[in-house]
Amino acid sequence: MSQLELNYQRKTVNVKEMFKNPEMLTLIGFFILCVFFSIASEQFLTGNNISNIIRQVSINGILAVGMTFVILTGGIDLSVGSVMAFTGTIMAGMMINMGMPPIVAVLLGILLGAALGYINGLFVAHARIPAIIVTLAMMEVARGAALLYTGGYPLSGLPSSYAFIGRGDLFGIIPMPAVIMVLVFIIAYIILNHLPIGRYIYAIGGNEEAVRLSGVKVKRVKAFVYLVSGVTAAISGLIMTSRLSSGQPMAGEGYELDAIAAVVLGGTSIAGGRGHIFGTILGALLLGVLSNGLNLMGVSPYVQRVLKGAIIVGAIYYSSVRQKD
Amino acid sequence: MDNVLEIENITKEFPGVKALKGVSFEVKRGEVHALVGENGAGKSTLMKILSGVYTPTTGKIRLDGKEVIFNDPKQAQQLGVSIIHQEFSLIPYLSSVDNIFLGREKKGANRLLDRKKMRKEAEEVLQRLNANIDLNKPVAHLSVANQQFIEIAKAIAIDTKVLIFDEPTASLTGKEIDKLFELIEKLKADGVTIIYISHHLDEILHMCDRMTCLRDGEWVGTREVKDVSKQDIVKMMVGREIVNVFPEKPTGNGKAEILLDVKRLHNKSVADIQFSLKKGEIIGIAGLVGSGRTETVRALIGADPAQEKDVYINGQKVDIKNPTDALSHGIALIPESRKTQGLVLNMTIKNNISLPILKDLSSFLGLINKKKEDGVIEKSIQDLLIKTPSSQQLVKNLSGGNQQKVVLAKWLNTDCKILIFDEPTRGIDIGAKEEIYKLMRNLADKGLSIIMISSELPEILGMSDRVLVMHKGRIKAEINGTETTSEKVMYYATGGGDV
Numbered sequence: 001m002s003q004l005e006l007n008y009q010r011k012t013v014n015v016k017e018m019f020k021n022p023e024m025l026t027l028i029g030f031f032i033l034c035v036f037f038s039i040a041s042e043q044f045l046t047g048n049n050i051s052n053i054i055r056q057v058s059i060n061g062i063l064a065v066g067m068t069f070v071i072l073t074g075g076i077d078l079s080v081g082s083v084m085a086f087t088g089t090i091m092a093g094m095m096i097n098m099g100m101p102p103i104v105a106v107l108l109g110i111l112l113g114a115a116l117g118y119i120n121g122l123f124v125a126h127a128r129i130p131a132i133i134v135t136l137a138m139m140e141v142a143r144g145a146a147l148l149y150t151g152g153y154p155l156s157g158l159p160s161s162y163a164f165i166g167r168g169d170l171f172g173i174i175p176m177p178a179v180i181m182v183l184v185f186i187i188a189y190i191i192l193n194h195l196p197i198g199r200y201i202y203a204i205g206g207n208e209e210a211v212r213l214s215g216v217k218v219k220r221v222k223a224f225v226y227l228v229s230g231v232t233a234a235i236s237g238l239i240m241t242s243r244l245s246s247g248q249p250m251a252g253e254g255y256e257l258d259a260i261a262a263v264v265l266g267g268t269s270i271a272g273g274r275g276h277i278f279g280t281i282l283g284a285l286l287l288g289v290l291s292n293g294l295n296l297m298g299v300s301p302y303v304q305r306v307l308k309g310a311i312i313v314g315a316i317y318y319s320s321v322r323q324k325d
Numbered sequence: 326m327d328n329v330l331e332i333e334n335i336t337k338e339f340p341g342v343k344a345l346k347g348v349s350f351e352v353k354r355g356e357v358h359a360l361v362g363e364n365g366a367g368k369s370t371l372m373k374i375l376s377g378v379y380t381p382t383t384g385k386i387r388l389d390g391k392e393v394i395f396n397d398p399k400q401a402q403q404l405g406v407s408i409i410h411q412e413f414s415l416i417p418y419l420s421s422v423d424n425i426f427l428g429r430e431k432k433g434a435n436r437l438l439d440r441k442k443m444r445k446e447a448e449e450v451l452q453r454l455n456a457n458i459d460l461n462k463p464v465a466h467l468s469v470a471n472q473q474f475i476e477i478a479k480a481i482a483i484d485t486k487v488l489i490f491d492e493p494t495a496s497l498t499g500k501e502i503d504k505l506f507e508l509i510e511k512l513k514a515d516g517v518t519i520i521y522i523s524h525h526l527d528e529i530l531h532m533c534d535r536m537t538c539l540r541d542g543e544w545v546g547t548r549e550v551k552d553v554s555k556q557d558i559v560k561m562m563v564g565r566e567i568v569n570v571f572p573e574k575p576t577g578n579g580k581a582e583i584l585l586d587v588k589r590l591h592n593k594s595v596a597d598i599q600f601s602l603k604k605g606e607i608i609g610i611a612g613l614v615g616s617g618r619t620e621t622v623r624a625l626i627g628a629d630p631a632q633e634k635d636v637y638i639n640g641q642k643v644d645i646k647n648p649t650d651a652l653s654h655g656i657a658l659i660p661e662s663r664k665t666q667g668l669v670l671n672m673t674i675k676n677n678i679s680l681p682i683l684k685d686l687s688s689f690l691g692l693i694n695k696k697k698e699d700g701v702i703e704k705s706i707q708d709l710l711i712k713t714p715s716s717q718q719l720v721k722n723l724s725g726g727n728q729q730k731v732v733l734a735k736w737l738n739t740d741c742k743i744l745i746f747d748e749p750t751r752g753i754d755i756g757a758k759e760e761i762y763k764l765m766r767n768l769a770d771k772g773l774s775i776i777m778i779s780s781e782l783p784e785i786l787g788m789s790d791r792v793l794v795m796h797k798g799r800i801k802a803e804i805n806g807t808e809t810t811s812e813k814v815m816y817y818a819t820g821g822g823d824v
Contacts, residue, residue, distance in 0.1 A: 104823070190692070194692045194693055195681035195688055195693065196684055196686075196691070197695070199680065199683055200680075203669045203672060203680060206670065206671045207665070207668065207669040207670065209665060209666050210660075210665075210667055210668055210680075213648050213658060213660055213666055214648075214666075214680045215649045215651070216649070216680070216681075216682040273669070273672075274671055
C-alpha cells in the first residue's frame with residue numbers, strides 16, 4: 001500500500017475533510033439561516049409558517065429530484081417549469097371540462113409529463129442534440145401548449161376534494177405536499193442507490209464511453225432520466241393546481257432555475273457523475289427557508305433575487321475549488 | 326556541411342524513469358534527418374526537449390554552435406526550432422490567416438489588427454510552399470493535408486531553421502504524401518533542416534539523408550541512409566536482449582476447436598479482415614499505431630459500425646450490433662485507454678468492477694444485492710492482488726497497474742469466453758506487467774480465448790500463440806507463434822511484402 005493511499009484512508013475520517021463535503025456546507029448554511037431568521041422574525045418559528053415553508057419547498061423539491069437525475073448524467077432540463085404548467089392545466093381541464101374523476105385525470109397528467117420528458121430524452125440520447133437546446137425548445141412548446149389549451153386564462157372550478165392534495169394535512173398535521181415529496185425522495189433514493197440503473201446514471205456522468213463498452217444501453221438510461229424529470233414536473237404541477245384550485249397556464253415560470261439551484265447547492269456536480277439526492281433535499285430546504293425568511297423580514301423581492309444568484313455562484317465556486325484539491 | 330544542431334549527452338529523468346540516457350548526435354545544416362525507434366524508445370521525449378516542452382536533466386543543445394536553453398516552446402520557435410505535431414494545434418474555427426498569425430498578430434498604427442498585411446504575408450508563405458489553399462475558410466473545413474500545410478506555414482512564417490515532423494504521414498493519403506515530400510524537398514532547398522520521425526521505413530529510405538536510431542532511451546547509431554537497408558534499420562530498432570518475463574507457451578493446442586471465426590469484416594478503417602481464434606488460444610495483433618488494430622476489434626464488438634460483417638461463434642452465425650450484443654455472446658473488449666474507455670475514474674473500485682454485472686447481482690424487484698456484490702468485489706480484489714485499503718477507494722487514486730487490474734476484474738466476472746486486450750500493459754511497470762501476463766496465460770489455460778493488441782514487440786512475441794500483423798487496415802501476415810521474430814513482424818508492419 002502506498003503512502004498516498006494510506007493518507008487517503010486516514011483523511012476520510014478527518015473532521016476537516018468533512019467540511020470539504022458540499023452537503024455539509026449546505027447543512028450548516030441551512031441551520032445558520034434558521035437560527036438567524038428565528039431571531040430576526042417572531043413569526044419564523046410558528047407552526048403556520050413552518051407548514052407554509054414545507055408547502056413551498058415541496059414543489060421545488062420534487063422538481064429538483066428529477067433535475068438531480070438529469071444533472072447526474074451530465075445533462076440539464078430547462079423545460080420543467082413549463083411542463084409543470086402544461087400538465088397542471090390539462091389535469092384541471094380534464095376534471096373541469098370533461099368531468100373526469102380526479103384520480104384518472106391525475107394519472108393521465110403524470111403520463112403526459114412522462115411522455116414529454118421521454119421526448120426530451122429521445123432527442124438528447126438518440127439525435128444527440130445538446131440537452132440545453134432540446135429542453136429549451138420543450139420549455140417553449142409546453143408553455144405555448146398550456147396557453148393554447150387554456151386560451152391564456154386560468155381554469156377554475158376544480159372539485160373541492162381535489163384541494164386536499166395541495167392544502168390538506170395528513171392526520172391533520174403533516175402537509176400533503178410534504179408527504180408526496182418524501183415519497184418521491186424515497187423512490188428516487190431507491191432508484192439511485194439500489195437499482196442497476198441508478199449506478200448507470202452516475203457512471204454515465206463520469207465516463208459515458210466506459211459505460212457503453214461495459215455493455216450498458218446508455219441511450220435508454222439517458223432517455224429514462226428525462227422521463228423521470230417529466231414525471232416529477234407533472235407531480236409538481238398536480239400539487240400546484242391543487243394549491244391554487246385552478247389550472248394556471250403561466251404557473252411555474254422560472255422554476256427550472258430554482259430546481260437547478262437546489263441540485264447544485266446540494267453538491268451535485270453540474271458536469272455529472274457526482275452528487276446525492278440528500279444534498280438536493282438540503283438545497284431545496286435552504287432555498288425555501290431563505291426566501292421565506294427574507295419575505296418575513298420585508299426584504300424586497302428584487303434584493304432577494306440578487307442574493308439568491310450570489311449564493312448559487314458562491315456554492316459552485318466553492319465546489320470547484322474543492323475539486324482542485 | 327556544418328552542423329546546425331548538436332545534441333550532447335542529453336539525459337532526461339522523470340520520477341522513477343530514465344527516458345533518455347546520455348544521447349548525443351549532430352544534425353547537419355540542410356539535411357533531412359530521420360529519427361527512428363520503437364514506441365517508448367525516447368523519440369518523443371527528445372523532440373519535446375528540442376521544441377522546448379521539456380528541459381533536459383543534463384546535457385547541452387547547441388544551435389548554430391551556440392549553446393541554447395529552451396524554457397518553453399515559444400522560445401524554441403523564436404530561436405528557430407519548430408515542431409509539426411501528429412495532432413495539429415490549429416484552432417478549428419479560425420481562418421488560415423488567423424491561425425498562421427496566432428499569438429503574433431500584426432497590428433496597424435491604430436492598434437487594430439492589420440488584416441491586409443497578415444493576409445499578404447500568409448499568401449507569400451503559402452506561395453513558397455506551392456500550396457493553393459482558400460485563406461478565408463475556417464481550417465476545420467480544410468482537408469487534413471491542407472491543415473498540415475497551414476501548420477507548416479505557421480512554422481515557416483517565423484523563419485525556422487530546424488523543422489521537426491512527428492509522424493507527418495499518419496493521416497495522409499498516398500497523393501497527399503507525395504505532395505508533402507515535394508514540400509520537404511523544397512524546404513530543404515531553401516536551407517531548412519528537417520528532423521523526420523516516422524515508423525514507415527520506406528519513407529525514411531526514400532526521403533532522408535541520414536538517420537539516428539534510439540532504443541530504450543539510448544543512442545544506437547547514426548548512419549547515412551544510402552548505406553543501410555530496411556533490415557538494417559529494423560535490427561537497430563529491436564536488437565536487444567529480451568528479458569523473459571513471459572509465462573511458458575503451451576504446445577500442441579493447434580488441434581483445439583475454433584471458437585470465433587471472423588469470415589469477413591469491412592468498414593471505413595479496416596478492409597477484408599479475416600481470422601479465427603481457437604479455444605484456449607492467445608493471438609497477438611501487431612502493427613504500427615494507426616494500422617487498424619483497434620479499429621478491427623471495435624468493429625468486431627459493434628462499438629463502431631461495419632459495412633460488412635460475417636462472424637461465427639462455435640459455428641453459429643452471430644449478429645453483433647453493439648457492445649451489449651458482444652457481451653451477451655461472451656466477447657469483452659478491455660479497451661486501450663483505461664482512463665477514457667475502461668474506467669469511471671470518479672467512482673469507487675467496487676462500482677467500477679460491478680458495472681457490467683449489476684443485472685446479475687440484482688435479485689428481489691431488481692434491487693442490487695449488496696452483500697452478493699461485496700462478496701464478488703472482495704474476491705476480485707484478492708484474486709487479482711489489487712493493492713488498495715478498501716473497495717470504496719476511488720479508482721483515480723490508484724496506480725496505473727492497479728487501475729488496469731480493476732479493468733480486468735470488471736471483465737473477468739462477466740463469464741466471457743473471448744477477451745480482447747487492447748494494449749494491456751501500456752504505462753504500467755514491469756512487475757505489474759508480469760502479473761498481467763501470468764493472468765492472461767492462466768485464463769487461456771482455463772479455456773478462454775484471448776486476442777491481444779500490442780505495440781510492444783516483446784509482448785507480442787512472448788505471449789502470442791499466433792501473430793497477425795496489420796498494415797494500413799489490412800492483415801498483412803499471419804505468423805505461427807513459434808516462428809515469430811521481431812524482424813519478421815517489423816518487416817510486415819512497416820509495409821514489407823508489398824509489391
